[in-house]
Amino acid sequence: MEKTKLNIDIKEEQKKAQENITRQGLRVLVCAGTGCVANGSLKVIEKFKELGADVSVLTDYDKMTIVPTGCHGFCEQGVLVVIPDKHVTYVKVKEKDVEEIYESHIKNNKPVERLMYVDPKTHQHVQDDEHINFYAKQTRTALANCGNINAECIDEAIAVRGYEALSNVLEENNPEAVIETIEKSGLRGRGGGGFPTGRKWRFTAANRGGKSYVVCNGDEGDPGAFMDRSVMEGDPHKLLEGMAIAAFAIGADEGYIYVRAEYPLAIKRLRKAIADAEARNFLGKNIMGSDFSFEIHIKEGAGAFVCGEETALIASIEGERGMPRPKPPFPANKGLFGRPTLINNVETLANVPVIILKGAEWFSQMGTETSKGTKTFALTGEVNNTGLIEVPMGTTLREIVFDIGGGMRDGKKFKAVQIGGPSGGCLTEEHLDIPMDYDNLIKAGAMVGSGGLVVMSDKTCIVEVARFFMNFTQNESCGKCVPCREGTKNMLKILEKIVAGKGEMKDLDTLEELAHAVKDGSLCGLGKTAPNPVLSTLKYFRDEYIAHIKDKKCPAGVCTAMKKVVINEDLCKGCTKCARTCPVGAISGTVKQPHHIDQSKCIKCEACFTSCPFRAIVLE
């Protein structure tokens, strides 16, 4: 196939962009992702700008530039301020701290120790990312630029090789070779299913000729997962480039990004990125002077979890109720507006440019036999370091929870990890050392899913968590097919009954029977995976279910129906504080005499528990 002569020299553009960055002088990166903005990063940025106007004080630089970046991943420690040239990462920075950083570190080269990260194990201050365990153990590929560049500036993306892969692909002008590279890399869908990406591209490319579409699934609905949000906010150009490469490979000229309405910042940054890329002719008509044209639209979702399912997502883009359609026909043959459509998840597409640049072999060296590359996980729950991480496939749960995550918070005991959201399952202590990849997790009764990892301690009630997920899927069931609509409702009823202390042993059998019926009979992925949290908790924590049913006890002390609030008469001084606090008047007693709680009136709100100055109130 003949090579295409392009009218844009990307290497030249890159050089110019890099020179621009050098001219910025001392770069101060301030995280402006959703998390840090909530913690006040915009004020931090303003303050820095105010101070930085006086450049005469800088010794080694002629100026200082404040760079608002995308998410660094370490959201709980926000606002994060990174000064790469000074090898420092400051955490929990507030507006009032900015002056000290500026005066002490930027002007006088004296790092501000009190604003550095404190290692939860050694209690030492740590100066830079390389020594913060949370970052040191990660391998960032899809998230490589998130937090290092200004997400709203296309030049910064170009400086870190943005659009170079697209340029190479257009120059080579060989769509077949692109598909082959993706196939060889072993990349699998990061949205949950893990379907081989290259194969999906090939199926869609087989229908080349007429109108076809590339759709990016940014409907990140799994509670507890936010990697796609971070990519869209922190490095939107990588996603656009990935989509353009996919479109070139399969012969599409139009694309849609479907984003949840809950992500307003991502929508804003994507819109800007699309406009900037069009202005540079990296998107639009005859990209870089080639024959290839590609335009991208944004579609905002309206809050329906089921729209993460590809056929439901298509229905939603078409303006209809987001209900799944039976497959076949697969979207590769008959998708959006009845045309062949390639649907990939955000993270999947973000991996594409780097695979093209560094080669399939480089990518496939990372990971395990069947799962190549890296995977992002949203690490949350009862661990010390919560945030967004990216590790090679095959990393063990132990490394994630105890090294990167810094162990359990408040000295709590590790009980389980819930992985893959409402479609996933639980992993327990016995799974801490299995290499995490698509297939091992399926074997363990869980799934990678979108990569939400919620760490749970002995203070988390497993049965309540199962009820929580079932409540979620039941709410989100679109109602089209009977097994999902009726099955999830009845499973939820049983779980509510158990949590309320009214369960019977035979309920467990019914629950399991229903779970299998829903799993086997449902139309789409939502229903097929909805019973997973129940099945996996029944498998690993049956004891807890039985404790709720037979002993009417919640071992974690969470389920209110089984809680009892009592006053320890030996400790009670009769100060009457609790009696005055109780909203339902359940506590009685005379001054300076031990008080008493009327269990028939008590609503277990624990208001008395927090009010008692003598710790005389006990939860049983």
Place this chain on the structure above:
Amino acid sequence: MSVENHHVVDTSKLDEIISTCGGKKSNLIAMLQKVQEVYRYLPEDAMIYIGTKVEGLSPATVFGVATFYAQFSLQPKGKFEIKVCDGTACHVRGSMPVLNAIRAKLNMQEGQLTSESGLFSLETVSCLGACGLAPVVVINDKVYPQMTSDAITIVLDTLIKEEN
């Protein structure tokens, strides 16, 4: 975002919304989002108007779409829209006590969307993607991180005070 309080539907405004969305039925969701921005909910007359006016739609289809998606409300929402995140991370770190504290403070029952005064509306959402800051509450697009029953009460007090 301009918010109007009257519930009489201004058809010229609806025509404007329809035309910015290209009058295409595939943009129905975007149209409804814009309508909700104006009225803080979807007035029945607006849905009927769009369903009659846009080619390929019917009022029934519009109603079907409006009731399918959680974002759309058929009842007026408050001036302050409170969203309590009850995603997994927030749930595990105690979003329910925060929700209960809001209900207690605003004197709202379970299932009640808007407070008596019409000032606040309250809903739970599945995940706002700010899991590192759990539990999270969002009031009119402003994110309040790491909430507790006490902290949210202070936030609400401030809002109520400002309003008076």
